[in-house]
Amino acid sequence: MLQITGVSRRFGDVTALADVSLEIRQGEFFALLGPSGCGKTTLLRILAGFESPDSGAVTLDGEDLLGRPAHRRPVNLMFQSYALFPHMTVAKNVAYGLEREKLPKAEVRSRVAEVLEKVGLTSMAGRRPQQLSGGQRQRVALARAIVKRPRLLLLDEPLSALDKKVRAEMQLELKRLQHEVGITFVVVTHDQEEAMSLADRIAVFSAGQVEQVDAPVALYERPRTPFVAGFVGANNLFSGRACSVGLAADGLGVLPGSSDLPDGTPALLAVRPERLRLDGGQNGEGVLKGEVADVSFYGGVSHVSVTVPGRAEPVLAATQGATPIRAGARVSLSWAAGDGVLVPQ
Template sequence: MLQITGVSRRFGDVTALADVSLEIRQGEFFALLGPSGCGKTTLLRILAGFESPDAGTVTLDGADLLGRPPHRRPVNLMFQSYALFPHMTVAKNVAYGLEREKLPRAEIRSRVGEVLEKVGLSAMAGRRPQQLSGGQRQRVALARAIVKRPRLLLLDEPLSALDKKVRAEMQLELKRLQHEVGITFVVVTHDQEEAMSLADRIAVFSAGRVEQVDEPVALYQRPRTPFVAGFVGENNLFGGRACSVGLAADGLGVLPGSSDMPDGTSALLAVRPERVRLAPADAVADAPGVLRGEVADVSFYGGVSHVSVTVPGRQEPVLAAVQGATRTLPGERVALSWAPEDGVLVPQ
């Protein structure tokens, strides 16, 4: 549906976007994920028409999008601050765009009622924004954005102003709403959990470039670049050279992993903490790929415990995630291992 080809944008000496190409499908929930300053909001502003690229093309259903002024695009942008009119009621805020299009009053009433029902705010139609909670204001902004039935809805950090519990509720709400209204959503976020829980596919950005585009599970399990391996979720990264059974790691010997890289290729081995097996040091015999070390720290997060282990020959501690509370204590000697298929090799 949306084809972005070779889009670049510079601000003086700063390259905000460098030759970005993406395809976004009809009805998809697509996330642009990356750290602050990586170019994702600049791309959103180009799609909305508030910014012009220095190079590249953007087409919507095969027609040029960049040649149209913002108000003529079938695109709506929901701002991070929600940008609601404080002097208007909820219903008036939602109706504003339709009134500007001079639609018949009966149609405006019908569409506003329908969309307020969808976001669960029918009972609050007569209230003003200052009388609402953060989550409710976010729903008003969403209702105002979807009432015009755009082909594409752009959301810039839509949940960043909400507290953790409300954010979790709104993530479910957003996903439900997107399925109901069938509009293509493109969301910008630096929150990995948000991207993982909401999106059908995610594009990971770094320094104005797209590092990887994939479905959430594939992105988590099979990162294709060192940046993605280090940015998406917790990871243990070991440097070395690819070999037939995994990675020949400097100072640690051969570590198990799976890849189709030629032997001797400079690579990183990525192992997720939940894939690391933790056992008392004397319970595991010496074998290739078994690391031994001392527990440096144990942190309990309710459903999971993180155990940091200092391993000789490695600067960074190795992180293991254990379900529930653990009896492992700082100072204990432990053995660490993982299955070969749980070690992913990434070219350096």
């Protein structure tokens, strides 16, 4: 549905976007994920019509999008700050865009009532924004964005103003609404959990470039670049050269992993903490041996940090529930070859 081809944008000496190309499908929930300053919001502003690229093309349903002014695009942007009108009621905020289009009053009333019911705010229609909670204001902003039935809805860090519990609830709500209204959503976020839980596919950005585009599970289990391996979720990264059974790591020997890289290729081996098996004592058959430096309990999961001779950074292992292992214990670490992913450096 949306085709972005070779889009670049510079601000003086800073390259915000460098030859970015993406395809976004009809009805898809698509996330742009990356650290602050990586160019994802610049791309969102180009799609909305608030920025113009220095080069490249963007088409929506095969038609040029860049040639249309912002107010003529079938695109809506939901701002990070929500940008609600404080002097208007909830219903008036939602109706504003329809009234500007000079639609019949009966149709405006009908569409506002319908969308307020969808977001669960029918009883709040007469209230003003300052009388609502953060989650309710977010729903008003969302209702105002979808009431005009855009082909494409852009969301800039939509949940960043909410506390953790409300954010988790709104993630479910956003996903449900997106399926219900059938609009294509493009969300910008630096929150990996948010992107993984919401999106059908994720584009990971770094320094103005797209590093990888994939479904959440594929992105997590099979990163294709060192940046993605280090940015998406926690990972233990070992440096060395590819060999037939995994990675020949400096000072650590041969570590098990799977790849199709030619032998001798400089590579990183990525092993997720939850894939590591911890055995007490130094006599186990572990791939690595070391000493527990720290144990942190996070409710359902314990993180065990292990200092390994020959490696500067500790190795992180995750175990379900509380663990009997304590700091100072000697342990061995092992993992299956299929759980280690080699990424070319």
